[in-house]
Amino acid sequence: MPYSEQTITSKRPWAENIFTFTTTRPEGFEFKNGEFVTLGLRPEGKLIPRAYSIVSTNDDDQLEFLSIAVPDGPLTSHLAQVDTGSSIWINTKSTGSLTVNHVQPGRHLYMLATGTGLAPFMSLIRSSEAFEQFERVILIHSVRHTPALAYRDELEARHGDEFLYVPTVTREDFPNTARGADLFRSGQLTEQLDLPPVDPKQDRVMLCGNPQMNRDMSEHLEQHGWTMTNYKGVGNFTVEQAFVHQN
Structure with a gap:
């Protein structure tokens, strides 16, 4: 190209x-x-x-x-x-598996990001499509140190009923020091946000971050009845692995 x-x-x-x-x-x-x-x-x-x-x-x-x-x-x-x-x-050729067309419509859309994996979710949050397809969009962004919470002010300003922003910092004192994936898997995330437990029949998940998070979360979801979007069809979760660990 x-x-x-x-x-x-x-x-x-x-x-x-x-x-x-x-x-x-x-x-x-x-x-x-x-x-x-x-x-x-x-x-x-x-x-x-x-x-x-x-x-x-x-x-x-x-x-x-x-x-x-x-x-x-x-x-x-x-x-x-x-x-x-x-x-x-x-x-001039774009591609990727984190568009709204890569998950079925549903109730809540959970976006789990680590580090610069936040990038595609910013594009989705800044546009209207995700909010048209879901009752609520929840972004969980995990970093090691607070300054790495890019776009934090913008995201906190957007935080409300339709959009929930959950930053986590794993190596400093912070309200959330757990990894976002751990919060999701344990059920602590929905408890903190006063939301119903995640449900593969109603909710959708997007993953973008380090390869370990992508793998661990994908395995967890598949073990709990979720289906990844692939060439066979659109499922209830999708993962982007094309650009992590840039050098």
Whole structure:
């Protein structure tokens, strides 16, 4: 697929190794909220590509991404250093398994994210589709340290009856110090939120985070009567594994 040369228009640090950046949008580029694209830099002439979920919505004029900077990472170490106005190459083909079409409609939609796995959920929360298909959307975002809770102010401002935001921090004092997946599996999550227990017949789950969380949660759900969306059809949970642990 062709890459389009675009421009980095802004950067915002969240934590020492986590930052947001925005770019110009390729002309005619369309995507579904929750999808990802491949983008890259050419620090020595040769393109270094990686897949990134799009934080912005399809209605936005610019594209927004959330990145972790890995020391000596072939791409992210360069991306963390480039200035606004620099070129970036974006593939004009988007894909992914975290769109609203990847789960059946239902009662409550649970989004479990670790680290920068938050990115596709931001796109869904900023748009209306998920709220049109579900009575309530619940986002659980787990990080090790508080500064890594990217977009926290925006998400807390959205917190209400239709949208519930549950941040957890596992290595500092914080109201929730358990991993989000543990809260979900134990039933503590719904108890804290005063919601009915999760039910595969009514509720839906999206997973995006480190491979261990994705695996553990997928196994837990399948053992408890949930069906993953795959080539055979749309189930009641879906997982994105294409872009975790960027380097």
